[in-house]
Amino acid sequence: MASIPLLLMGCGGVGRQLLHHVISCRPLHSQQGVRLRVVGVCDSKSMVAIPDVLTSEFRDDFLLQLCEIKSNGSSFLDLTKTGECQVYSGEEIGRKVIDVATALSSSSGLALIDCSASSETIGLLSQVINLDGCVVLANKKPLTSPLEYYDKLVSQPRRLRHESTVGAGLPVIATINRMLSSGDPISRIIGSLSGTLGYVMSEVEGGRPFSEVVTSAKKLGFTEPDPRDDLGGMDVARKALILARLLGHRIELDSIKVESLYPEKMGPANIPLDEFLANGLPLLDEAIQKRIESAASNGNVLRYVCLIEESRCEVGLQEVSKDSALGRLQGSDNVVEIYSRCYSKQPLVIQGAGAGNDTTAVGVLADILDIQDMFLHSPSAA
Ligand SMILES: NC(=O)C1=CN([C@@H]2O[C@H](COP(=O)(O)OP(=O)(O)OC[C@H]3O[C@@H](n4cnc5c(N)ncnc54)[C@H](OP(=O)(O)O)[C@@H]3O)[C@@H](O)[C@H]2O)C=CC1
Ligand SMILES: N[C@@H](CC=O)C(=O)O
Numbered sequence: 001m002a003s004i005p006l007l008l009m010g011c012g013g014v015g016r017q018l019l020h021h022v023i024s025c026r027p028l029h030s031q032q033g034v035r036l037r038v039v040g041v042c043d044s045k046s047m048v049a050i051p052d053v054l055t056s057e058f059r060d061d062f063l064l065q066l067c068e069i070k071s072n073g074s075s076f077l078d079l080t081k082t083g084e085c086q087v088y089s090g091e092e093i094g095r096k097v098i099d100v101a102t103a104l105s106s107s108s109g110l111a112l113i114d115c116s117a118s119s120e121t122i123g124l125l126s127q128v129i130n131l132d133g134c135v136v137l138a139n140k141k142p143l144t145s146p147l148e149y150y151d152k153l154v155s156q157p158r159r160l161r162h163e164s165t166v167g168a169g170l171p172v173i174a175t176i177n178r179m180l181s182s183g184d185p186i187s188r189i190i191g192s193l194s195g196t197l198g199y200v201m202s203e204v205e206g207g208r209p210f211s212e213v214v215t216s217a218k219k220l221g222f223t224e225p226d227p228r229d230d231l232g233g234m235d236v237a238r239k240a241l242i243l244a245r246l247l248g249h250r251i252e253l254d255s256i257k258v259e260s261l262y263p264e265k266m267g268p269a270n271i272p273l274d275e276f277l278a279n280g281l282p283l284l285d286e287a288i289q290k291r292i293e294s295a296a297s298n299g300n301v302l303r304y305v306c307l308i309e310e311s312r313c314e315v316g317l318q319e320v321s322k323d324s325a326l327g328r329l330q331g332s333d334n335v336v337e338i339y340s341r342c343y344s345k346q347p348l349v350i351q352g353a354g355a356g357n358d359t360t361a362v363g364v365l366a367d368i369l370d371i372q373d374m375f376l377h378s379p380s381a382a
Contacts, residue, residue, distance in 0.1 A: 002372040007040040010116030013221045016067040017361035046076040047093045048085040101131040114139040136367045137162040140238040161367035166239045169363035188309045188339040193239045195332035195355020196222045196230040197304035210288040211281035222355040233258040236315040259316030295319045
């Protein structure tokens, strides 16, 4: 029996869906000889942890209560200190995560699950790996930090999984790792890697205004917490960087050519998110509509394309034929075409839903199960 102590960072759309999956898969996991023990959950301001991380875990009804608190827009700080949990805030959070990882390092080790969208978690993630723990990421930012930090994070590959950082639940990272480790060098990756932008392009083609579609994409859980990350191309650029680095390209985020769908004056440094959504987005409707109509007049469609090839790594809008793999995409689907020695004329193609809380959380859960061998010798697993 493998018993995996989980500490979840980020209890938003993906994090909550993950907790629901962990609970609903209990019978299945028990048949598979795995027990997922949630010992802590944190959001941006607070953390709840079980008093004795070595032997106990949160009850499922308490986990559901945590999900409800976050769905209602409240904070864990509102929880009174009960015997069930300890509540931490501010700088105490980082210290507590390390305390938990240290306490578990002499037994099973901790699995730290990053479902935040923060660039500030990288230090904790690396420390947990150094304490013989494992890390599972939906968050792309740690892997797109400067190479100096990235190298530390990926230094023990068996302790790191991040399938959901590219293509949500699609097996993109696993496929690339299998190809590379079996000596099939990859020469080119081209694809549509944004569920949000795929959905936006196909819905605007169908006649809906851009601003309305972006608002729907946010409600459907496709966008980043700030949809400007998607519309500005940075979310796709992060995915491109994660893939390029897997291929061995020693590049930084700012070396990727990125096309933004909104002007700098509407950026996070200049206007708050609420104002962008209410007043900025509608100002973009006409320009996007015109570009889509212009592509249609050539018999084409617009897709936000990611290309990685030799020293090239770029992301931006392209007119593509309606009949191509990219042009046929609908809704939030992603498609990734991988060219290698074995797939030189016809690429290996991976396609399917590329965004959404459910598919992303399933990808994270699959990663957690994939590291179960690291937890087999847990004394508490007897
Ligand atoms: N949605 C999707 O389709 C996909 C998402 N992802 C990635 O999954 C991650 C989560 O996305 P999503 O759930 O939609 O985002 P949400 O905005 O819904 O949730 C983010 C959560 O992270 C918390 N958080 C923020 N900063 C920190 C921090 N420093 N430490 C701990 N928690 C923190 C937030 O806290 P608070 O509640 O206090 O704000 C919130 O609970 C993102 O990185 C995203 O890129 C990856 C693939 C697909
Ligand atoms: N915001 C992202 C979510 C997955 O990474 C997207 O739209 O693809």
